[in-house]
Amino acid sequence: MNKLKTRTGLVLTTVCVFVLFLFISFCSNQDDKQMNQRKGEIRQPKEKVSQEEMKGQVGEKKGEPLDVWAKFTAAGWMGDGEYGEKYIQLAEAWKENPHSAPLCIRITYTPGPKKGWAGIYWQNEPDNWGDEPGDNLQKIGYKKLTFWARGENGGEVVEFKAGGINAPGKAYRDSFEVNLGKVVLEKTWKQFTIDLEGQDLSSVIGGFCWVASRAANPKGLTFYLDDIYYK
Secondary structure: OHHHHHHHHHHHHHHHHHHHHHHHHHHHHHHHHHHHHHHHHHHOOOOOOOOOOOOOOOOOOOOOOEEHHHHOEEEEEEEHHHHHHHOEEEEEEEOOOOOOOOOEEEEEEOOOOOOOEEEEEEEOOOOOOOOOOOEOOHHHOOOEEEEEEEEOOOOOEEEEEEEOOOOOOOOOOOOOEEEEEEEEOOOOOEEEEEEOOOOOOOOEOEEEEEEEEOOOOOOOEEEEEEEEEEO
16 A cells, blocks of 8 residues: 555656646747747847838939938947937938928937937948948949938037948948038028049948037937938
């Protein structure tokens, strides 16, 4: 009788251990799935504005303007922008008061405590700081880069440039750099031009860039961009 009880106890113990093992394995698999899902969500880039929403044509033929909005990706976040949307909010499909309907770009920058400046490059490939080659636009003959900009309130100070990506140790770089310098935006739309005459456009990684600082905008700023074209 005692032997029977002992065997029964061993069987029940074995079954309990087996069930517990299955339960732990199941929970572990679920945690792995959730972790992988989170990683996928973190690594997956934001969906770009659909081509149907894009207003211009990409254009890489001689005589045709090249739409920076459609050709390049706003993936080169710098300064406080390295912390993601904590200090910069980027809306590439803003519908309120665009220069050319139906959309424009809205950017809000709230200065962070460490860097004190921020900017975004529109790059030929997402997060390309020189690991991938630039686009060769030399033979197309672009002479200028034009864009429209306005401030939320007027008085916002922003620096605009094209090219200039030249990270140490990287295999590729921009073959040019042109800086428009700091401009004071108005509340109404105004067109700006970056002169490309005589520039080497054989390697274009950073097609367009803006930079703003806490020193020039102590309370932060909101501004808008539209119709950014190589011509």
